[in-house]
Amino acid sequence: MLRNIFGSLLALIGAALAVWSSFRVWYGGRHGTDIRVDDLFTGVGVTPATAALLGSLFLPLGFAALLAVLGVLVRSRTAVGAAGALVLGVTVLWMVRQGQSAGSLTAGGDGLDVGVAAAVGGGALLLLGAAVMRGRTIRRYAEPSAPYPMPSEQPPAHPYADASAPPPPPAAPLDSGYRPEDDDTLTLPPLPPDRPLG
Template sequence: MWRNTLGFVLAAIAAAAALASVFFDWYGARDGRRFEWTELFTADGITADNASLFAGLFLPMLVAAALAVTAILLRSRLLMLLAGITALGITILWMVRQYQVTDSLVIGQNGLKWPVAVALGSGLLMLFSAGGMAGRHVREERAPVAEPRPRRGRFGRRAEPGEPYSRHPDYPEDEAGQVHQGPWPRDTQAPEPQPGEPTHETTRRGRHRHRRDAA
């Protein structure tokens, strides 16, 4: 949290400084807002013509400041990087084009002034703020995990801890967990029928004979 807060504060200070720097002398007695930003991309380079407010370097610095503010609101590292690159890139490009006109970049009364250093520092500070931001983390919504079904013991009742359980009440398992579908011990250990007592086979034959008689 402190990391994000520090990055936001530094980015806001850098955006305000970059925007305010163009209202002071950049070279000689000429404000930064008086340099036409389109001249940075032409073959003629920087001329002596003074530009209006939005035709000068105020416009690219305003774009950099707007990107920085948007990056703070959205916690976007990418937008903060773009803001820093815009402020730093425009300032460096202006210095290159100014050097092509004057063949020198002296620091002093008739040369570079401190607002140029402020613009450079603002761009670097935005890049530093982008590196210090934690970014925006999107929380993925996970589907609820179904609770495991309780273990069932023999004959469908709930199994006690440590008790072997059966997957199906009609197919009991032995101690090793193997399912036996028959013959089961209760079938092999069934008592033999007494003489004269109807067995399962005789009962079934009687049922079939009764059905034929009824038909």
């Protein structure tokens, strides 16, 4: 839980830095919103032509920030990590194109400025946030257990019974017949009728 909160916080800070960087100076006094996103994919390099807001570096950086926010909402490490990779990829690609146009890259003064640093930091925070987050936990339910076995015809053996001992003989059936020769009841002679009892 704490890892998800901390990772989400890092990701949101990284997304905010990525968007903020497009409004800061990148190189030679030019803001990220003045650099055309088309220049990243042409062989000419970065041109001095200005760009509209949705045609500038704001477009890929804003999309990465939106992807990061959606990834935080659904707790997707993949989406947050992809947003960080997009921010760093755009920044590195811009540096390559700017180096082709200027012949070399310098830092400070008319060189690399705070916008590039903010973009790199934002992308790094997004990747760090994706690494810290635990993501969504998938609960796996147990397989259904096998049905109970049908009771067998024979009763189960006693758990402490000796397996090598022969089984006990079957019980003899009860006989309800009467046999006079087996009767061991004591028979007394009858008393005389005139003799009182007691």
